[in-house]
Amino acid sequence: MATHHTLGNQGELSACTHLQKKGYSILEKNWRFDRAEIDIIAQINEYVVFVEVKTRSTNFFGDPVFFVDNRKQRLMIKAAEAYLEQSKIEKEVRFDVIGIVINDTGSRLEHIEGAFDSRG
Secondary structure (H helix, E strand, O other), X not given: OOHHHHHHHHHHHHHHHHHHXXXXXXXXXXXXXXXXXXXXXXXXXXXXXXXXXXXXOOOOOOOHHHHOOHHHHHHHHHHHHHHHHHHOOOOXXXXXXXXXXXXXXXXXXXXXXXXXXXXX
8 A cells, every 4th residue: 555545545544543532423434425535524413524635744835734725625516515405414513623743753733623624
């Protein structure tokens, strides 16, 4: 497996652990619809939370949370709408981003709740 895939998998595992420690229930991982993939779908209280996880080995080019562009946001929104319809879930929706830097010196996780809304 390529190094970036291994790093990405590590990041998603760390993100799931982080969310569960905060009381979230994980509903799905790597859920796909059309050309979109949602890394984590979770639930907490009245919210269904769609989470994009960005993992890097360095923040040299910028913080990982800033790499969720408008195109990715639109794809996530479309996939989230499909998920809610297929699952027949009627709850409030939130889009979060978790940025993780993992390297030889340790790791750092940043969780931005409500990073963007359904208008993109």
